[in-house]
Structure formats: C-alpha cells, structure tokens
Amino acid sequence: MTITPDRTLVAALRAEITGDVIDRTDHRYEEARRVWNGLIDRHPLVIARCRDVTDVVAALAVARRHRPVVSIRGGGHQVAGSAVCDDGLVIDLSGMTEVTVDAAARTARVGAGARWSDVNAATQRHGLVVAGGEVSETGVAGLTLGGGIGALQRAYGLSCDALRAVEIVTADGVARTASATEHADLFWAVRGGGRGIGVVTTMEFALRPLGPQVASALVLYPYDQAAAVLDAWRDLVPRMPDTVSPEYAIWSVPPDPAIPAEMHGMPVIAVAGLYAGPADEGLAVLAPLARLGTPLMDATAITDYTASQSALDPLFPAGNRYFFKSHFLEELTDAAAEAVVACGEGRPTPQCIAVVRTLGGAVAAVGDDETAFAHRRARFNVSIDAGWSDPADDDAAIGWARRAWDRLTPSATGGVYVNFAGLDEDADRDAVFGAHTARLDAIARTYDPDGVLTAAATRH
Template identity: 45%
Template sequence: MAGNWTGAVGSTTGMRGALSDQAIGVLAETFRGNLIRPGDAEYDAARRIWNGMIDRRPALIARCAGPADVMDGVRFARQHGLPLAVRSGGHNVAGTALCDDGIVLDLSGMRGVRVDPIRRTVRVQAGVTNGDLDRETQAFGLAVTSGIASTTGLAGLTLGGGVGWLMRRFGLTCDNLLSADLVTAEGQLITVSPDTYDDLFWAIRGGGGNFGVVTEFEYRLHPLGPNVVAGLVLHPAKHARDALRFYRDFVREAPDALGAIVNLRHAPPAPWIPAELHGAPVIAMTVCYAGPVDEALVELAPLKRFGSPLVDTIERTRYLSHQRLFDPTVPSGWRYYWKSHYLHELSDQVIDVLVTHAWRDTSPLSYTLIPLMGGAVSRVAPDATAFVGRDGAHLININAVWTDPTEDDEHIAWAREFFAATEPFSTGGVYVNFLGNEGEARVRAAYGANYARLAEIKRRYDPENVFRFNQNIAPAGTT
C-alpha cells in the first residue's frame, strides 16, 4: 500500500461509526501520510491537542502529507457519512480539531514555508506555527502579523482573523492574506483570491474553517527586525487601579507601531522575575514597538517612568525572542477555559471590575489578557472581510488555567463570573478564535452583521455542512 497504515485489525470493534479494514485499505492505497486508528500505538498521542480538557476519540486520524491526501480525506468522510474535523495547530481552545467517531484530517505535518524576499510575500502550508513562520521570515528582515504564542497554528489564526503584536501597524493576519489554496466540500482543490472565488476569499478572512480545508496560504510581508524594542513593566496588583488608568491614557493616542497587552495574573517563575515575586499578584504591561528603535525609546519612555515597577524588561531585543515570551505560561496539556469579548474602552467602571475580579482567580496559573486594538485594524471596513471585530478599543480574554480535572467546576465558575461582570461594557462582539463551546447566540455575535452573507456563501459551497466542527455557520435556509 502507498499509505502508511498502522491500524490494528478489528481495533474499532464496538465503536459507533467504526470503519472496516477494507474501507481503510482502499484509502491507504494512495494516501501518502499516516492513517492511525484506535488501538494503534500512536493513537493516544495523535488525539491529544493543546487544551488538556478535550478528550475525543476519532475513528480515524489521517495525517496528511499534502493536498492530495486532504482531497481524498474529505471525499472519504463524505462517502462513509463520517463527521469530519480538521487539525492544523491544534491550539483552538474549544477543541474543534477533534471529533468523536469520525475522521480527523491532521495537517500538522505540512510545515513548508517559502519566502520571496523580492516580492515580500510568503507561502505557508497549513501545519505551520507562528514560530515556524517567524523563523523563516525574520531571516530576511520581514514579518507579518502572527499570534502571541509561537506554538499556535497559523491556519486557525488566519481563518479567525489573526490578533497579534503587529496588527495595529500592519493589520490582522487575515488582512495580509493574498490568496489561499482550499479543498472544498466536494474534495476539489481551488485557489481563492481577489480574482478567483472572491466570495470565498472574503469568507475565509475571519469566517473560520466553515468553507473548506485551506492547505496553503500566501501573505504579504513587511520590513521588521531582526531587532525591536519590546518587553514589559511589572507592577504589584495593589497598584493596578492606578496602573490601568495610566495605561488607558498612555495608549489612547499611541502610534500604530505600538502593540500592547495588559496581563493580570500571578507572577510566573520566569528567570527574569525575582524569586521572591513568584506567585505574587501583578499587572504586566507588555509592549512590542514595530518601528525604529530610536522612536520606540522616546514613545515608551512614559511607560518606563510610570510608578516604581518591580521589573522592567523593555529594551532592544530580537523580535523572535519576544514572540516566545508567553510560551512557558501556555504549555500543551494543561486545562484551559476562556471567556472573551471586546470592550468599548477601559473606563473607570471597567477598571474597577478588573481589579475586583482578576485576582479572585481560583488557580495561580490563570490570567487575564487585554490586547490593545485599533490602528490599522480599525481602518478596514467591517464588511471588507468576514472579520467584524474592528470597533472595540480593547479585547479581553479571561483565561482559567489549571491541571487537575477534579477542579474544573471552580475554575470555570471564576471565569464565567468575571465575564458576566464585564459584559455590560462589551461591544457585544467576540473574537472567534477566543470563543469556546458557547452556543449559537455567541457564534452569531462573533460574525456579527456579516453572518447572513457568510451563511449564504456556506449554502453555496457547503450546503450539507460537511465542515461543521468549528464555530459553525449553518447554510442559509437550514436550521
């Protein structure tokens, strides 16, 4: 057989939707990647993703080696009436990369990156992570907006929009997308761009994985690095109210080059934090300046001067290093539960809510991130792409994080209570990549005024809702 079939005979006995050896054998004849079934030595490792809360058991995990494998996998799922999930980075908090009793198309091994430094573009396969992309593009002093953890998959990031340090200067990740190769619900490979399948090209820039399996992306690149001015100032939580008021005023007229995230948490055991502060409640104001070093030092001087910071790491540093700053606090396998929405502003009322709830967290691993929006993000019309969350000044993501499954209820309750307290100050929208399994109303809030148009495109290209393991948009005319 051409494919690497590691399945054990009869290994799916008793499972709903079990696949016969004969069916797997037919797929394996042309499949270049690996086919993994329950009972195989690799199975348990292959079905693990970033969020340790997710425990699902697919009937088949198809590790794709290229677009042809993806095409065959989609057709196979339809032929056998199987649920179909798509895994790229496996970093989605809702666990949409996995399904029970169906087939998972695992694209995580497709990690090719090809930079064209003359045209300032890059072509990226669907399994590439933020870290992979940054490593290759920084070799040429180029970059595109990517996420804030190097282990996050670029595919899901792009399809949901793409929030990151560079978005205020260069736009969201999806705003820099030039074209994409996509496998449709019929198993056909097409290229979508402003000139071909322009409706699909519009939809995949913020509409999630509803419309097909993207196997390759092409992005516009921008000059940046290898050095930037970046880092954080750390203040004790007892000064958080004053710090947040200062921060609000500091960023209000900030240049587009300033990327900023507030982090409310207990100090992690990082080597650059004194040991006596480990575990202490703190507020971190973290920045990355996507502009000239001399300009950055001037613009960031007020932030460095404010108060008496416990730690100040803001300095000239490699962009690659800064992109890995949050990695140690978001390892694979921990349990994660998120609640998120956009905020109109950091008003005094909002600040009071933040200070009241952030350090009531029930786990020392939990934290609250507040990325600064605006800049280039807000200058794109809300209907120019499927991504609609362009009117909020700030994005809040309440992250309950823990390791013991017996403690699920108490940590989830903290996140929900905190979220409810901030809800009166929300725009009503939510960043789809920060959305958990929260029901149809929240999905509609994520897509906002673009929902009806997205549903019509879904009806046109995926009327049977083959691609439904996502923040799902039902095809127009269905319920």
C-alpha cells in the first residue's frame, strides 16, 4: 500500500508525541479544527494536541523533517483565525492551561493554552491581577504576544508589559527561557511581535494588587447623543487619572436580563471604565462618565473583578462570525470624532460595534524600542468589530467594517493592532510592527533560518 505524504506526517507525529494526533479521519476532527471565530473554516491535515513542552519539541522536529505549513493554537480566540491553517500542521496547546500563583512573589506561571478566565480565577484568590483583555474567554498567549490592550492598560500597561519571562521552543527544537537577562532578543520579540518567532509554552507574569471587588462604570446614552457625548468624553479623558482607561462605544443594547427588555436591540452609546484602585473610592472617580449627556441607564457599581471581566463573554459567543479592524490615533480630532460617529451608520447587525479605547499612562511609560509593540505614542485605539451569525450577512458585515475603517484612515497614524487586523491578508506587517519590522524579521531568521514557522506567519 502506498504511503502518502499526509499519512507519513501523521504517522511521524503519532510516533513522537504523547498527546492526541487528530487527522481528517478522526471523529474529533471537525470539533478540533474549529476556533472561536465561526467565519474561519480551515482544514488542516493534522492537529497535534501537545501535553507539554516535550511534545512541542517533538512536533517541531517532525515539522522540520516534513515541512508542512505550521500554525500554533493557544486559546483559539484570535479574530483572524491564525491558530488553524489549511492543509498543514496545527500545534495545539489548548490543553496546557495550568496557572500557578506565587502570591508572596506576586508572580503567576501560565500555560499557553490558558484563557483569561483561568488566570483571573487563580489570581483573584489572592487579590491580584494581570492586566488582561475585556472578554475572559480570550486566550492569554495570543492577546499577550500581540501586545494586550485591555481595561487596565493606562494603570498597569499592556499584558505584554507584565511578562517577566517565557518558555519558548524555537524552530530548531530548542526549549529556551527568554527574559530580560536570557535570550533578550526573543524576550523583546514576544512582547508585541505576534506569531512566527517560536512556540511559547509558558509565560511568567508579574501581578498587581486589585480586587476581588472593583468599581466599574457602564453608562448608556441615547444614540442621537452620539456626537455630543463623544465631544464631552474626549474633553473629559485628559482630566481622568491613569487609574481609569475610559471607553466610548457605538453599539446596541444586548439581551441582558439585567436591562429592561424594551431596550434590547436599541442603538446606544456606551461609555465604560474600570477603576484600578480601592473599590470604595472608585465610584467618585468614575462618576463623570455619567455626566456626558442624559443617560438612559447608569450601571456604575462595585462588582467582583472576575464578574466585570466575564460580563461580555455571552455577547461574543464562540461560533458566531467576526471581523475586526483597527486604527491608532495620536489625537481624537474633530474629523476623527466625526468619522467615529459615522461608524454607527448602516451597522448591518446589532452585534456590530465601534469602540474607542484610551492609551497613554503606563502604556506610554514604556520606551518605544523596549518591546516589539510599535504603538506606544498613540493616545487612542479605535476598533471596528463586526459580529453576526448568518453567513448570508458576510458581505454586509465585512463591508461595513472596511468602509468604517477607510473613513477613519485619514485621521489615523497608519498603525494597526495585530490582534484586530482583519483577516490574514489585511495584516500588513509594516502597519502592524512599524519601525520594528526589520528587527523582528532578523530575529526570526536567526532562530528559524529555514522558515519552519515563519513561512505561514509572513505570507501576507
């Protein structure tokens, strides 16, 4: 019987790793190839579910011999779906979810398959946090390697700023510890450099005190106040302390049981913020967010940090279809504000949302060249997030996001956040990594001269 190259690859993986090897004949294949974004419909040749770093080393050894396209899956939440490839090998770390907290040292070791819900559950037992994202189902590795914008960024920086070390297996199959004192070039690259440098298997984070209770603001304004509220919001933001990272969003009221049913689906302006400090003093700091117009609802309250971080999870369910684009802005000028408000026009589904997030503070306190994240000087990020469930809406939803992004382009820096960069073909490397592109490429060539990992990561 003839052995095909596909079967040779699968056989080699089964001989080398202890974890599950799932090919197209396996009854688990359909579930295993799915990622959070239902728009992604890729069919790898084989999925290697690694149990530990030894399995990752072995999987990369097989990849070097057989040279398939390789993708790396952590939490599987990245919008562009880069965790899974067509006709290649997925090195799947989703089972490596262990989180170990050293409360005395204020550090946490986190497996590359963990999600922020795993981290929050472990760290909040000790009243500690890592600055993560805004949806707790997001994968820790993907968010962090791309930078890590989130609700605590002005106070504590990006997720990648909390990294103290990573264990990384490079394409040569060597497991290394990268930190400020060991393999510092790799450590620089993993803090904002995205994928393609190596397979990060464990991350060590520094923790900050916060929680378990926090003050959190969510204020809904009528949609017809969009421009007036944004004007008031952008006037307020420079006067708010860095303990708050205020947000402005154009959305529709979600079907939340805590919100009156007659409001569900209503287009609104949402203003939000989380106070990075003692909960009992946070309500007064957040109060101005409810004075930007005439609110429909003010849900500002003291809540559990874990609850605040998981509140949006049901609104972005796995399997729905998503397409995100983004811009960085140095200033929210009148023209930019007008373009943001115009994002509300023609939203094809209630799940489509445009969000303005504030940077500065601890994000800007890190030097431009200290990490691979290339957008330290920007003061705002605008993400245009299309969400929908019916494939018949694909063109309308993606078209809305692209048009909104184009409208904002004249006011933007030209930089793009790698975690909100559209699909792979949209992610221009110079826009994502700016002046750091050449240095990242040189590091990749040093550790992966044959392109075992970087061929897929740089194909756009």
